Amino acid sequence: MTEPDGPVAVIGTGVIGAGWAALFLAAGREVVAHDPGVGAEERLRDDVARLWPSLARLGMADGGVPDRLTFTDDPAEAVSEAVFVQENGPERSDIKQRLFTTLDQAAAPNTVIASSSSGIAPSQLQAMCTRYPERVLVGHPFHPCHLIPLVEVVPGPGTSETAIDRAMTVYSSLGKRPIRIRQELPGHVVNRLQAALWQEAYSLVERGVASVADIDAAISYGPGLRWALLGPLVNQHLSGGPGGLAHVLEHLGPPTEQWMRDLRPARLSPALVEQLVSGVDEELSGIDPNELVAQRDELLIQLLEAKRGRTALP
The missing domain is CATH 3.40.50.720 (NAD(P)-binding Rossmann-like Domain)
Incomplete structure (x- = not known):
């Protein structure tokens, strides 16, 4: 058009x-x-x-x-x-x-x-x-x-x-x-995907499994680096080697289902909200918020520039 x-x-x-x-x-x-x-x-x-x-x-x-x-x-x-x-x-x-x-x-x-x-x-x-x-x-x-x-x-x-x-x-x-988006759903698609991650992140903090800073590091220094280049399903496909996604789902599908069933709901109680907010404050202690945003945006621009012309990335 x-x-x-x-x-x-x-x-x-x-x-x-x-x-x-x-x-x-x-x-x-x-x-x-x-x-x-x-x-x-x-x-x-x-x-x-x-x-x-x-x-x-x-x-x-x-x-x-x-x-x-x-x-x-x-x-x-x-x-x-x-x-x-x-x-x-x-x-x-x-x-x-x-x-x-x-x-x-x-x-x-x-x-x-x-x-x-x-x-x-x-x-x-x-x-x-x-x-x-x-x-x-x-x-x-x-x-x-x-x-x-x-x-x-x-x-x-x-x-x-x-x-x-x-x-x-x-x-x-x-x-x-x-x-x-082909079906009308609360939160559309991306916020639902984010909410699924936030739910487990909140639960892990509430249960004392990991700190707020460690949860952020687990994503930003781990799968988040790959997610900025390829989506979660293609990344999963690549982790299967020559067998691709079919191999991953055949061998890791059953334990993955067990992990999914073990995910915990989280209720944003006042105590949990305070725990999350204080955790972020501690994580960002001593960091200039304006500089944080400036560096984030600079790296986003560099990443977008680098991805241009990479024709193998869908």
Whole structure:
């Protein structure tokens, strides 16, 4: 599908919205932004300026300049000429209801309305739109969204194939790696995978099996290094040698099933929350948080640069 030409509307310009705005601008798009917060325009322009050097490292499209950003106090005005809408409002159904009613009334019939929501289902968002619910879907990014390529494209039961294809095309044009989620589930897919890991991590800390710092090291110095290059199933396949995944599942499937059955639920009691928070505070003691983020982002950029052109990586 040919990508629609015209301005993009970014509705809600907090951390996620600012990342989207900067990314669209770097891709050479005109961006019309809206956020009702006091001082939102100044914060957005400061955020775009702060993110711009990282995006420049990864490569700008022709016409990629921050000057193509405009701001309006009226959400209807923001989407009136937009060919694509990325909504990033608070995760509250009452706020979404008011906002989506406005967006649905003001946006052109063929304009896709994509929400960054991680917790509100696309079918709920569609129910808020009486005019053209078939163009509504979730386009869920991951923080920092100006760097992390993944976007979950989650259609609702009434989303049209045209809207899905258009969203996939728009996200791909930004250098994103969109994946289509084929069933509506709480948390979509990636947050469910993360939740499975968090559940066992919380449980291991609660039971005194490992410290917070050791849990983090177990991932960041272990499988997390491989996961940044290949997914868990392909990594498992490679660990099977010539026999691949079939060999792994034949020989390690039974004990793996035993481990999965032994995983423990975790309830976020006040005591466990305090244990987790104090553990992270201890792990990060003496580390400048700004430098931590800067080094994380620098390594993310280096990794993305290194992965480019590695055609054997799916």
